[in-house]
Structures are given as structure tokens and as C-alpha cells.
Amino acid sequence: MPLKLNSKSAGFEEAFKALLNQKRDEDRNVDMVAADILTDVRKRGDAALLDYTRKFDRLVLSDTTKLRVTAAEIKNAVTSCDATTLEALKVAAARIEDYHRRQLPEDQMYKDTAGVSLGYRWTAIENVGLYVPGGRATYPSSVLMNAIPAKVAGAKRLVMVVPMPDGIINPMVLAAADLCGVNEIYRIGGAQAVGALAYGTETIAPVDKIVGPGNAYVASAKKQVFGTVGIDMIAGPSEILVVADGQNDPAWIAADLLSQAEHDPVAQSILITDDEDFAKAVEAAIESHLENLNRAEIARASWQDYGAVIIVKDLEDAPSLVDQIAPEHLELCVDNPESLAASIHHAGAIFLGRYSPEAIGDYVAGPNHVLPTSRTARFSSGLSTLDFVKRTSLMKLDADSLHRIGPAAVALAESEGLDAHALSVSIRLN
Amino acid sequence: MPLKLNSKSAGFEEAFKALLNQKRDEDRNVDMVAADILTDVRKRGDAALLDYTRKFDRLVLSDTTKLRVTAAEIKNAVTSCDATTLEALKVAAARIEDYHRRQLPEDQMYKDTAGVSLGYRWTAIENVGLYVPGGRATYPSSVLMNAIPAKVAGAKRLVMVVPMPDGIINPMVLAAADLCGVNEIYRIGGAQAVGALAYGTETIAPVDKIVGPGNAYVASAKKQVFGTVGIDMIAGPSEILVVADGQNDPAWIAADLLSQAEHDPVAQSILITDDEDFAKAVEAAIESHLENLNRAEIARASWQDYGAVIIVKDLEDAPSLVDQIAPEHLELCVDNPESLAASIHHAGAIFLGRYSPEAIGDYVAGPNHVLPTSRTARFSSGLSTLDFVKRTSLMKLDADSLHRIGPAAVALAESEGLDAHALSVSIRLN
Known part of the structure; x- marks a missing residue:
């Protein structure tokens, strides 16, 4: 059974924290x-x-x-x-x-x-x-x-x-x-x-x-x-977080959750919704889909061991949870996903709206599918063209501009006890 | 004595390669x-x-x-x-x-x-x-x-x-x-x-x-x-590479070389010039400066153990050597530094012209002084604002655009044996 959390329940904070700190990586000494x-x-x-x-x-x-x-x-x-x-x-x-x-x-x-x-x-x-x-x-x-x-x-x-x-x-x-x-x-x-x-x-x-x-x-x-x-980044097991209201087709959302689960028994799929009946319908749809998937065993293990359903009172409560999870993939299956996305700070990629399943980003959307996992979206980005270039700083002074800013450099170099630094500037000022 | 190399001499390639592979880091098992x-x-x-x-x-x-x-x-x-x-x-x-x-x-x-x-x-x-x-x-x-x-x-x-x-x-x-x-x-x-x-x-x-x-x-x-x-990057000992023609004041260039040498006994200062007499004058100026520096002992150790003077036939030969060294700091002390810089690909920061001593960049020029050392400028950049932000990919499809690109995603997912990926797209196409 996937983990069930309800933000209105007593003990939610502790249970959510345990979810965040869950270790899914293998810990062999390699x-x-x-x-x-x-x-x-x-x-x-x-x-x-x-x-x-x-x-x-x-x-x-x-x-x-x-x-x-x-x-x-x-x-x-x-x-x-x-x-x-x-x-x-x-x-x-x-x-x-x-x-x-x-x-x-x-x-x-x-x-x-x-x-x-x-x-x-x-x-x-x-x-x-x-x-x-x-x-x-x-x-x-x-x-x-x-x-x-x-x-x-x-x-x-x-x-x-x-x-x-x-x-x-x-x-x-x-x-x-x-x-x-x-x-x-x-x-x-x-x-x-x-x-x-x-x-x-x-x-x-x-x-x-x-x-x-x-x-x-x-x-x-x-x-x-x-x-x-x-x-590049050291990638951990894949993850998806779907934030969905009750207006979605449960079978669609179930497929999205399974699309990460089928990667790896330690992959993680999480659903956040404000509709408890919808959550139950998604769970049922997952069971139904599992009957027809060739990687059902892997997907089932992932969903049962690491899957989670979080019921919130209002979807406006979702962004703070999302930011703490800092998911690799985030689907916002709501009518106005841009508004919700504006309140979220940490996610590798955001899939906006009901027609943007995560798998489209894995293959053909265009953005990179190499994305930060295991909460590293707090400090890192998906792979990009920037990962294959490097920057050289350039600076050029002339006698006049060196006279303007050189004395401050000399003062700082002297205060740091770096005489030759100071000398290399002051010798050009005389 | 610093290392002396001449690109016209027999054995230059081997000696230059040895310089590149020189290990300056401490190798303790920490x-x-x-x-x-x-x-x-x-x-x-x-x-x-x-x-x-x-x-x-x-x-x-x-x-x-x-x-x-x-x-x-x-x-x-x-x-x-x-x-x-x-x-x-x-x-x-x-x-x-x-x-x-x-x-x-x-x-x-x-x-x-x-x-x-x-x-x-x-x-x-x-x-x-x-x-x-x-x-x-x-x-x-x-x-x-x-x-x-x-x-x-x-x-x-x-x-x-x-x-x-x-x-x-x-x-x-x-x-x-x-x-x-x-x-x-x-x-x-x-x-x-x-x-x-x-x-x-x-x-x-x-x-x-x-x-x-x-x-x-x-x-x-x-x-x-x-x-x-x-x-951020793991920084190694500091380095400077000065490319200078014979029209520079040797005392200025000597001060620049010493400004790195005074950091650390394992810092490295290298001069590339096409003028052998100028090189000798720089060496003499270094000895003269060393008499007045409070960190003379450190600077002298660095210059003697890791300093190098490379004489080239023509400064046009410098860029290929510079790229192999991929220096943290590069000074181009020539009349038209932009032209020389255009042929160089790997350097943390380039200081253009005769009035741009490296120390000005350490303190007040504006660019960051945290720069890639130990030849890592081949693949990395100095610290920047980009190191403190991260990027979230965004994508939004509607029913029409999903119909246009979805089938390709389904084909690829199926070829990779990832059924649920394919399902999450195809279920939205029907």
C-alpha cells in the first residue's frame, strides 16, 4: 500500500518529514x-x-x-x-x-x-x-x-x-x-x-x-x-509529483504516476490532491493499469513501497509541500497551472495542465529529461547547453581607469598583507 | 631557479608536457x-x-x-x-x-x-x-x-x-x-x-x-x-600565466608574477614571451622585488619550484600553449590583446593589455576572483551569479499539440519497453 497522508490529520508534519527523509538509494560501499x-x-x-x-x-x-x-x-x-x-x-x-x-x-x-x-x-x-x-x-x-x-x-x-x-x-x-x-x-x-x-x-x-x-x-x-x-549531477532514482484537482480523469493521472514507478522499484510517485474520492479513484485506476503493464512488477513494488497520496484541504496548500519535496518532475493538472506554478520554487521540470504528461518530456517535448532528483532541485538544474560551455571573465583597464580604481585595490591588498598584489597595481600608478 | 623552456629547442614538447602534468596539490590522505x-x-x-x-x-x-x-x-x-x-x-x-x-x-x-x-x-x-x-x-x-x-x-x-x-x-x-x-x-x-x-x-x-x-x-x-x-569548485593552488612582448616594463611583469607566487609555496607563475632579453630582465626584477616583500619566502619558494619562463619564436605561438595550460589567470600584455584573446579558448579570466594587472581583478574590477585552477578552465567557469540560481524547465501542451507530437513519444516509449510512459500519452490521445 502506498503511504496515505492527510494534511488535516494530527501527526501530518512528522509523517511528511519522514517521507522527505526516506532513503531510496542503495547504500552499498562501492x-x-x-x-x-x-x-x-x-x-x-x-x-x-x-x-x-x-x-x-x-x-x-x-x-x-x-x-x-x-x-x-x-x-x-x-x-x-x-x-x-x-x-x-x-x-x-x-x-x-x-x-x-x-x-x-x-x-x-x-x-x-x-x-x-x-x-x-x-x-x-x-x-x-x-x-x-x-x-x-x-x-x-x-x-x-x-x-x-x-x-x-x-x-x-x-x-x-x-x-x-x-x-x-x-x-x-x-x-x-x-x-x-x-x-x-x-x-x-x-x-x-x-x-x-x-x-x-x-x-x-x-x-x-x-x-x-x-x-x-x-x-x-x-x-x-x-x-x-x-x-554532471549524480542522479538518484526517478520521481514524479502530481498535483491534481478532482476534475482529472483518474486513469490519466494513474498512468502518469506509473510512468515513473515502472522505471525502478525505488522510484517514487506522489499524488497531492484536495479530493479524497478522486484519490481513491486514482488508486483503483493504478491497480487496473497494472494488470496490463509488462513492467508491472517493478511499478507495483515502487508504488507500494514508495508511492504516496497526500490529501490537502485546498490546493493552495500544495506549493509549500512541493517546495519541501523539490521534485524532479512536477505535473500541475489543474485549470490554471501557471498561477500554481508561480508559488512554487523548487522543481526540476514543471508540466503545466492536463495535457502535459511527464512522458512527453522524456522524449519529444524538447527540454532535457536529465533532471535533479532526491530533493537536489533545491540547488541544481537539469542538464542544459550551459553544462557544455564555460565562461572566461574579461577585463581591460587603461592608465586612467587604473588610477580611478587602483588605489582601493592597493588598500585592500595591503590590509590582507599581500605586498606583491599591491605592488603590481601601485607600480603602474606612478 | 624557475624552469626555462624554449619552444625552438629540441625536447620542448616533452618538457612542456611535464610542466602540464606537474602535481602541485598536497596528496595527503585526508x-x-x-x-x-x-x-x-x-x-x-x-x-x-x-x-x-x-x-x-x-x-x-x-x-x-x-x-x-x-x-x-x-x-x-x-x-x-x-x-x-x-x-x-x-x-x-x-x-x-x-x-x-x-x-x-x-x-x-x-x-x-x-x-x-x-x-x-x-x-x-x-x-x-x-x-x-x-x-x-x-x-x-x-x-x-x-x-x-x-x-x-x-x-x-x-x-x-x-x-x-x-x-x-x-x-x-x-x-x-x-x-x-x-x-x-x-x-x-x-x-x-x-x-x-x-x-x-x-x-x-x-x-x-x-x-x-x-x-x-x-x-x-x-x-x-x-x-x-x-x-562550488574544489580550488587548487593559484596560478598566473603572463603573455608579454618585450615592450613591457620588466618590473611590472615581475610584480604580476610575484602576486600569485606570494599566495602559496605551491602557487605557479609562468611567463611566455618572444623576447629572451626581456625574460632575463623580468627574472632580475623578480629578485629585486623579492628583497622588499614581507612574504618573500613564500614567493621565492613558489617561483623557484614552480615558476617557468617559456620563450616562443612568435607570440602567435602562445595561444596553443595557453590552451594546454588553461590558466586560472591570464594576462595578455601586448598592444592588441583582443586579437590574441580571440585565439585562446581556455582561461578562467583574461586581463587585457598593459594596465590590467591580475591583482585588480582580485579586489575591485568586478568579476569574480574565484576561478578554475589546475587546468579545470577546460571545463569550468569562475564563480558567478549563475552558481546561486537553478532553472526549472516548463512545458505546456493542449489536446492539439499533444496530438501532433504525442505519437512520436509513444513510439519511443514502446521501443524502450516503457508501457506506462506510452500509456500516459496515448490515453490522452483517444
């Missing part, structure tokens, strides 16, 4: 294992990659030339894909590209009242590594969502790593990579792939930043190489 | 110690803070009410500051605020050709923690550079932690905090302060993001709490 693998890849390069790939992916590569996926393999994969699905992938890619192109930031340069020229400019991260999980749960949509912003930003070299356990790869993943202009693809995964991207090997030149989801070992390895390269 | 402290603070809260503060800062706080710096203490500190220095601090604050206000990003909302409303909006990170190193090397300028962007972004609550070893605090640090509108100040430091900000204690409410420089324990603790809260 850091040591990942650290050892990273050290080994750094030391032994390609040889370590071949060993780990044999060990973890049960894939024997006869020599290092087999690490890279060939152009012929990619072409064959594309040919083997279903035409309708490929067409849908192209629709998605075009829409994602359009959205992310609008995120490209602008340079700025201006002269201020002291005569100082100031500004900044943006440049692309040149070498980007993209981790794609392997096996049956590989998602071509994730390839698009990670690769397209990098390409839009201007990355010169986009390197994909994807493990192929027992040699198996979803051809749609290769087709998606091809569509996005991925430059190199290697059949490796795990902490060893992260190490290869961060440190480089004989075959794989290192990258500047690594993005993309992965299991606990991949997440740990990414965290450990942070600093040597940039990384 | 992670375990920091992890233990974090666990303890999480478990014992304030009591752990009092214990570690007594142990590491030799500061006995009689009870938890003493953790927080009082309004009276702050007022007294401000009163005790030198008036000229305070005035300079205000000049700096106003200029930093003006620059960072121009970095505030704009929201976007548009309807695309399929009739889908798309966009995003930015909101402030509400609770920000600011780590300020203690003891004699506390820099009020760092308080401004970390606190002002947070306030400009709209942070509601800005919490500063600053250790006071033996009870000592630079009053200018408290004055700077006061000037920036810091809301709470606690006299704690080290990994324990990071733990308090991340997890909260009885006295200190947790924050959403922690920024600011610290020693190796602080850096390790920040890395470990990343995910629970946001963090």
Missing part, C-alpha cells in the same frame, strides 16, 4: 571498488579495460582495436532499426536541438562609469565523454538528451562509452549516437569506462567532462574523477 | 579523517562542533549559544577597522555587485510551431553556506566574492562559517560579511563546519549549497557532502 578500478585503468590503460570488460561484461575483446565500435557496425545497427521508431527519434532530436539552441548564452562586454571594460565570453568544452548504460535498459532517448546539448554548445569531440554485456547492444542506441554526431564509441562500461575517459588510455584520448547516468559504481567513479574532469 | 568528522557531526550535532572546535581551533566554547557570532561582536569588529580600508571594501563591493547583477539570467517562454509552450525560469537557491578560512590568512575580499553573487541571485539566508583559531578573527572579515548582508555567522571551521552546513545541527539549520575555499579537509568534506547539498 567507493573502494571503484577507486581500485580507476587506479588500475590509470596505470595499465587499455590492458585494464580488456580485463574488466571480460570480467564484468563477459565480453572478450581479442585486442585493443576491438574496443572501438566501427562505422560498419553503426551502419548495420541503423539499418536494423524499425523505421517508425527511427522517424520518432528524428522528431525528438530536432525538437531537443531547437530547445537547447535557445539556451546558448550570450557574451557581454561593456565599459563602466570608471572607464573599465568588463565582460565575459563563453566557449565550448571541447572534449565530452558520454556514459550510456548497457544491457537491456539502454535508452536511446538518453543518448539524445546528453549528446545534443554538447553538440549544440560546440563540442568538437563527443566520445560515447557503452558496455555491451555478453556483446549485446540495443541498435537504437547506436542509431541515436549516429544521429547526434557522436565521434567515437567504445564498448566499455563501469568505473573502468569512467577512468578511461578521465585519464585516457593508449586507445582513448581523455575528455574534459563526463556526463550520463550509470549504476552505483559509475556514479562513484564519476565523483572520484571530479576535478580531473568535469561531471 | 578523506577518511574528513569522513569520520562528517559522520560524527551528523550524529552528535552541536556537541561534536564544540569538541572539534576545542581540538582543532584551541577554542573552548562554554555552550552552544557561543557558536554564533553576536551582532555586538560584528559591530565592534566594524568599528575597529581602518576607515580607508573599509572605504576600499565598499568600493569593491559596489563594483562586484554591479558586475554580478549583469549575470542574472533571463527566463524564457515561447510557443513553437507544433503549438507546444516551452521555456524555463530561474529561481534563487534559498539557503547558502559560505566557508571562510580562518587564522591570519582570512581574506575579506573572498567574503565579498562569495557572498555578493549569492545575495544578487536572491538567496534568502546566507550563513557564514569561519574558524577562529585561538579565538582570533580578522575584523575585516566580519566587516565584509556585514557589508554583504550575511545573515548568520558561526565560529567553526574544518570538515565539522561543512558537516554542520550540510546536515544541520540543533543550532545551525542546514543549507542548500556550500561555497568558499578551505584547506584539504574542507575540500574533502565538501566533495563528500556533494549531492546532499550543492558545492
